[in-house]
Amino acid sequence: MLSKGLKRKREEEEKEALEVDAWWLDPGLPAVTQAPPTLASSSLFDLSVLKLHHSLRQSEPDLRHLVLVVNTLRRIQASMAPAVTLPPVPSPPIVPNVADNLLASSDATLSASMASLLEDLSHIEGLSQAPQPLADEGPPGRPVGGTSPNLGALDLLGPATGCLLDDGLEGLFEDIDTSMYDSELWVPASEGLKPAPEDGPGKEGAPELDEAELDYLMDMLVGTQALERPPGPGR
Amino acid sequence: MARSRRRRLPRGGNDFQWCFSQVKGAVDEDVAEADIISTVEFNYSGDLLATGDKGGRVVIFQREQENKSRPHSRGEYNVYSTFQSHEPEFDYLKSLEIEEKINKIRWLPQQNAAHFLLSTNDKTIKLWKISERDKRAEGYNLKDEDGRLRDPFRITALRVPILKPMDLMVEASPRRIFANAHTYHINSISVNSDHETYLSADDLRINLWHLEITDRSFNIVDIKPANMEELTEVITAAEFHPHQCNVFVYSSSKGTIRLCDMRSSALCDRHSKFFEEPEDPSSRSFFSEIISSISDVKFSHSGRYMMTRDYLSVKVWDLNMENRPVETHQVHEYLRSKLCSLYENDCIFDKFECCWNGSDSAIMTGSYNNFFRMFDRNTRRDVTLEASRENSKPRASLKPRKVCTGGKRKKDEISVDSLDFNKKILHTAWHPMENIIAVAATNNLYIFQDKIN
Secondary structure (H helix, E strand, O other): OOOOOOOOOHHHHHHHHHHHHHHOOOOOOOHHHHOOOOOOHHHHHHHHHHHHHHHHHOOOOOHHHHHHHHHHHHHHHHHHHHHHOOOOOOOOOHHHHHHHHHHHHHHHHHHHHHHHHHHHHHHHHOOOOOOOOOOOOOOOOOOOOOOOHHHHHHHHOOOOOOOOOOOHHHHHHOOOOOOHHHHHHHOOHHHOOOOOOOOOOOOOOOOOOOHHHHHHHHHHHHHHHHHOOOOOOOO | OOOOOOOOOOOOOOOOOEEEEEEEOOOOOOOOHHHOEEEEEEOOOOOEEEEEEOOOEEEEEEEOOOEOOEHHHOOOEEEEEEEEOOOOEEEOOOOEEEOOOOOEEEEOOOOOOOEEEEEEOOOOEEEEEEEEEEEEEEOOOOEOOOOOEOOHHHOOOOOOOEEEEEEEEEEEEEEEEEOOOOOOOOOEEEEOOOOOEEEEEOOOEEEEEEOOEEEEEEEEEEOOOOOHHHOOOOEEEEEEOOOOOOEEEEEEOOOOEEEEEOOOOOOOOOOOEEEOOOOOHHHOOOOHHHHHOOOEEEEOOOOOEEEEEOOOEEEEEEOOOOOOOOEEEEOOHHHHHHHHHHHHOOHHHOOOOEEEOOOOOEEEEEOEOOEEEEEEOOOOOEEEEEOOHHHOOOOOEOOOOEEEOOOOOOOOEEEHHHOOOOOEOOEEEEOOOOOEEEEEEOOEEEEEEEOOO
16 A cells, blocks of 8 residues: 555655546546536445455455445445436436446445445354355345354354355365365364353463363354354244 | 752643654664564653554563763663564464464563563464563582583582573563464453453453453453344544543444443443533534544543543543533544545555553644644643654754645645555553653654753
């Protein structure tokens, strides 16, 4: 992003500003040259969506940044929604189509895409679940997870749907060697396993869980998977 | 020379004559990421000054005793101890790297010869003991001088080991490691006035710890929604009240502060007081929420007030008045018209800290271009100063700086468009009793003193 500790020269800043202005407007559009100098809501919208995607692609998104961008995006969308009818200023015909498409697609799928993007966040947190093909469940409807408090890190498991990735859940695990989970899983407490406040026996310095506890935890994992199945038709 | 009796009148930022004292850190233009200072904190006496950096290191400076033979050293800070507090970690379960960057350092009040501090990265808090050793024992019975065990059959006589002086050695050792309690990134730690407990806050939860117990912590605030889709607000900072050990505050990304009383219930999800200033409809924009997000909250030493820092201003709140602050100080209002660009380059998300002086009569916070601002609460005057190597002659007075917002730029003014947004002063600290300030500018630590001091 910004270079570290280097004083940017003024010309560089201006060049960067120009670059910024250009990237999200389609250079093919003749309307670009006639676009108003002030930043249109739609440009800000695009910028925000890009920031959101960028944030979610981080291995561990900055939650504050994410929440602020999402809220800003909602604000922008709210202000754009009533303005689907275009301003009276005559503009070339191609601009309304683009704007319409943008707004139409955003109106129709924004809630769903933002919801799924936020779900991705909880999904990213819950990457510890064993890879298991899940049927595509459509919009996220997260059932209440009845996890034990000891599995604080795992209680963020959500249905693995609506991912940014096209190939679904398995794609996330392609490059992870799951043999790692077989033995080293429960080694030192410092591996960030449990954020639980209420531990029973002192865990500090205890390198291994006994078999009974291991079985219990594995059951919970599998059990949680079962809980995450889509609710029955009666719901 | 006997110190003449001076009445300590409360003086403000403008009545001070701030002078350059020292600068620590490399002069190199090419800054290593690991050297970027991420936190600065004086201890309770002000004799020790700790910094943490992105590389997980802690450097502690100690103030030299004033020395008649070296009058010019005037209480300089020199390196006392350096240690690696946190290392980069890998969370195998989530395939995530945990950054070693030190987010916060908080000192414990001194109870014996050793010094204790808490340092934290995103996930783990550590209690460090810093102690001095200036003697060593000689004449052991079971081992010889190089430490090798002696053959027991060769020992024919017993002797008492004697203590001999040695060069001062400062050792830092981790005494407690408080891990596995935070799913999200820790942004604050705060030691309680009971000196036995402390809190740690991440984006969604606040935990209460006992300093002696590492395998357990109590969750006292949890704002995580059942459905993460409903997440609209995060915790940004938290602090214990300086005197009331049952009271703490936490701030949010929506510009609100909640004061909680731990006596009312175990889980403090319901606040006792709720501080929020109503939005000014005339200045509403898409960025209103982002710029209202509070990046720091600090109680005054008196405990009567608290101060919050949002993107453009510093606000002082009276704990007895929840509906608006008693003071609002503009830090860099000229940036309001630039919010779009600052959003684009992410500067709008920068988290500035703020601090009080010892008597609560002045407050200080950082800005861009290596500028920092001071506000005198009594005289209502403010000043902008710069931390730069160009003004680094010993005891050179700092000249007030001015940003030109439009129209004709006067001599010595700098225009808004020329500000360097890479040079941000996010971390500053004020000596608890004297007029000495520490200002972190990327990888350099500047120390300024009041001339009259």
